[in-house]
Amino acid sequence: MSVTDQPRRRDAAATREAILRAAIEAFTRAGYDGAGVREVAAAAGVTAMLVNRYFGSKEQLFAEAVDRSFAAPTVVGADPAALPAQLAAALVARTDPASEPLNPYLLMLRSAGNPRAAEIMREAIGRHVGRRLTGLLTGPDAGERAELVLSVIAGVWLMRDVLATPALTGADPGRLKEHLSGVIQALSRPSPDPA
Amino acid sequence: MSVTDQPRRRDAAATREAILRAAIEAFTRAGYDGAGVREVAAAAGVTAMLVNRYFGSKEQLFAEAVDRSFAAPTVVGADPAALPAQLAAALVARTDPASEPLNPYLLMLRSAGNPRAAEIMREAIGRHVGRRLTGLLTGPDAGERAELVLSVIAGVWLMRDVLATPALTGADPGRLKEHLSGVIQALSRPSPDPA
DNA sequence: GTCTATAGAAAGATAGAC
DNA sequence: GTCTATCTTTCTATAGAC
Numbered sequence: 054m055s056v057t058d059q060p061r062r063r064d065a066a067a068t069r070e071a072i073l074r075a076a077i078e079a080f081t082r083a084g085y086d087g088a089g090v091r092e093v094a095a096a097a098g099v100t101a102m103l104v105n106r107y108f109g110s111k112e113q114l115f116a117e118a119v120d121r122s123f124a125a126p127t128v129v130g131a132d133p134a135a136l137p138a139q140l141a142a143a144l145v146a147r148t149d150p151a152s153e154p155l156n157p158y159l160l161m162l163r164s165a166g167n168p169r170a171a172e173i174m175r176e177a178i179g180r181h182v183g184r185r186l187t188g189l190l191t192g193p194d195a196g197e198r199a200e201l202v203l204s205v206i207a208g209v210w211l212m213r214d215v216l217a218t219p220a221l222t223g224a225d226p227g228r229l230k231e232h233l234s235g236v237i238q239a240l241s242r243p244s245p246d247p248a
Numbered sequence: 249m250s251v252t253d254q255p256r257r258r259d260a261a262a263t264r265e266a267i268l269r270a271a272i273e274a275f276t277r278a279g280y281d282g283a284g285v286r287e288v289a290a291a292a293g294v295t296a297m298l299v300n301r302y303f304g305s306k307e308q309l310f311a312e313a314v315d316r317s318f319a320a321p322t323v324v325g326a327d328p329a330a331l332p333a334q335l336a337a338a339l340v341a342r343t344d345p346a347s348e349p350l351n352p353y354l355l356m357l358r359s360a361g362n363p364r365a366a367e368i369m370r371e372a373i374g375r376h377v378g379r380r381l382t383g384l385l386t387g388p389d390a391g392e393r394a395e396l397v398l399s400v401i402a403g404v405w406l407m408r409d410v411l412a413t414p415a416l417t418g419a420d421p422g423r424l425k426e427h428l429s430g431v432i433q434a435l436s437r438p439s440p441d442p443a
Numbered sequence: 444g445t446c447t448a449t450a451g452a453a454a455g456a457t458a459g460a461c
Numbered sequence: 462g463t464c465t466a467t468c469t470t471t472c473t474a475t476a477g478a479c
Contacts, residue, residue, distance in 0.1 A: 064462055074349060084361030090455065100464065105456060163361035165410050166279030175411045183413065194423060196415040200407055201427055204416075210405025212395055215360050216370045218378065218397040220391040221399075228389060232396055235434040258444055285473065295446065300474060 069107045076104075076118040079121070081155055084113055084163030085170040115164070116173045122157040123181040128206060131173040133189045137241060141233035144206060145226050148213040158210040171221075178203070192243025201240050209233065263277070264302045266292040271299075271313040276350055279358030280310055280365040310359070311368045316377040317352040318369075323401060328384045332436060336428035339401060340421050343408040353405040373398070387438025396435050404428065 075096035079088035089112050094101040100165070108114035128143035147156065164170040186199040211223040221229075270291035274283035287308050289296040301311035323338035325331070342351065359365040381394040408416040416424075 065462065066278075086279075089453080091453090101455085102465090103463065106463085107463080111455065124432075150304050161408075162357075163313045164284055165283070165406060166358035166361050171411050177412055178411065178413060183415070187415075196302070197419040197424065198427060200359050200413050200415045201404070201424075204407040205400055205402035205431070208399035208401070208404050209396070209407070211357075211360060211402050212399040216373065218370055218373055220378070220382075222387070224392040227397075229392065232393060232435060235298055236396075238432050239430040239434045248421070248456080260444070263444080285456090286471090296473085297445065297475080301445085306473065318468080 064131075065107075068089075068099060069101065069191050072099065072104055072107060072114075073117060076114050076124050077160070078162060080115060080118050080157065081122070081160040082163075084125070084160075085167045087163070095097065109223060112169060112173075115170060117155075119160065119173055119177045122160050123177045126185065127156055127158065127182070127184055128217075129182070129189065133191070136189060137234045137237040138230075140202075140206075140237050141230045143229045144209055144233060149226075150215075150217055150222055157212070158207055161208065162211050162215050163193055188240065194243065197241050198243075202237060205233070205236055253341070256277070260302075260400065263292070263294060267294065267299055267302060267309075268312060268316065270357070272317050273350065275313050275359060276355040277358075279355075280289060280362045285309075287319045307364060307368075310349075310365060311350050313374075314352075314355065314368055314372045317355050321380065322351055322353065322377070324377070324381055324384065328386070331384060332429045332432040334427075335397075335401075335424045335432050339404055339428060340425045344407050345409055345412055345417055347409075353402055354409065357402065357406050357410050385436065389438065393435050393438075397432060400428070400431055400435070 058171060072093065076093045078087075079096065082088070083092075088103050091101045093114070094104050097104075098191055104114060105111075108117065128147060130139045130143070132139065142179050146152065161174050163230045164174065182197075182203065186202060190202075192198070192200055209221075212218050267288065271288045273284075274288045274291065276278065277283070278287075280413065285299050286296045288309070289299050290298075299309060300306075303312065323335055323342060325334045325338070327334065347442065356369050378391075378394060382391050385394055385397075387393070391408060404416075407413050
C-alpha cells in the first residue's frame, strides 16, 4: 500500500484539518452542548481519543472551530455605500431555512447557551466580524453601531432560521429585504434624529 | 406538627408551583441543555423524581416554563404611537448585564441550540409575544414586521447581555436608545421607502 | 405525597499497546 | 500516528417503599 492509498492515513496535518472541519459542521448543526467529541471524531474518520490528542479538550476544539468559522466574511460586503441594500439582500438569502447550513451565525446562536462558549465567541467577534464591520462605518460611535448591526443580523438569523417562525419563513423575500435595508440604513448614520 | 408548620408540605399544587418557578429560573440561567432536573428539584426543595411525577418529563417541564415565561409582556408596552421610544428605552434598560436576570429572551437565547426546545419556543412565540406585537402594528404585513421587531429585541439581548460584547455593554445608554428607537421606527411603517 | 435507590445511557477524558 | 479499552461523572427516567 502506497502512502496515497488512503486519504490522509498517517498524515498528522491532514487528520487535524479533517477533525477541525468535522467540528465546525457538528458545532454549527448541534451547538456546543449538542455536539459530542465522539460524533466529531466519527465524522472525521478517526477515534475520539485523537480529537483530544490534537486539540487538548472539547473546549479548545470549539475555540479553533469558532475562530475558523468567524474568520471569513458572511453577509457584510466591502462597499460602505452599498451596505444597507447589499447586506439586507445577503441576509434574506442566507437566512432562508433551505440555504447553506454552514455559517458562523448558526454556530453562534446554537452555542450561546453555554457560558464558556459565549466567552470564546465574544472574543472571536471582537477579533473578526466586529472589527471588519466597524471599519466600514464612519463616525465616533462606529463600534457600537457595528455591534447593533450584528445584533440585527443575529436576531433575524435566530427567528427566521433557528426558530423558523411562520411569519418570517413565509414572508415575501423582496419586502423583507426592503424592511431590513431600512433598518441597516438607520444604523449607518452616525447620529440619529432625536425624535 | 400542624399542616402549616413547613411551607407546602404535602400540598401538591404548591409543590408543583415551586417546581415550575425553579424551572423557569434554571432554564433562563443555564438554558435547556444546561439545566438539569436534579438542579431544578433541589432549588424547589424536592427530589428529582417529583419533577417527572408532576410534569412527565424534562421536555414537558420546559414547555410549561416557556409558556409561563412568555405569557407576560416584557419590553413591549400598550401604546402603538409611543412604541419606538418606549420599546428602545425598555430594551436598553433590561439588556444591561446588571439587570433582572429573569426574562423570556434570556430563556429563549440560551435554549435555542436544542432542536426540541426551539420548536416549543416557536409555538409559544406565536401564541404570546408574536400575537401581542402584531396587534400593535398596522398595515398588511404587520405579522412579519412584528417578528422583525422581535428579531431586533432578541439580537440586542444576545449581543449585549448573553455575549456581553464590550462595545455594547460600555455604550452610552442614551445614545443606544436613540439608535434603537430609529430602528424600531423603520419597522413601524407599513411600507419602507424603496432606496 | 414524597422518599431512597438504581437502572441505563452517554458524556469528556486518559492509560497504555502497537 | 492511531488504536482499543476503560475510568469517572452526569444525565433522564423509573421501581418500589412508606
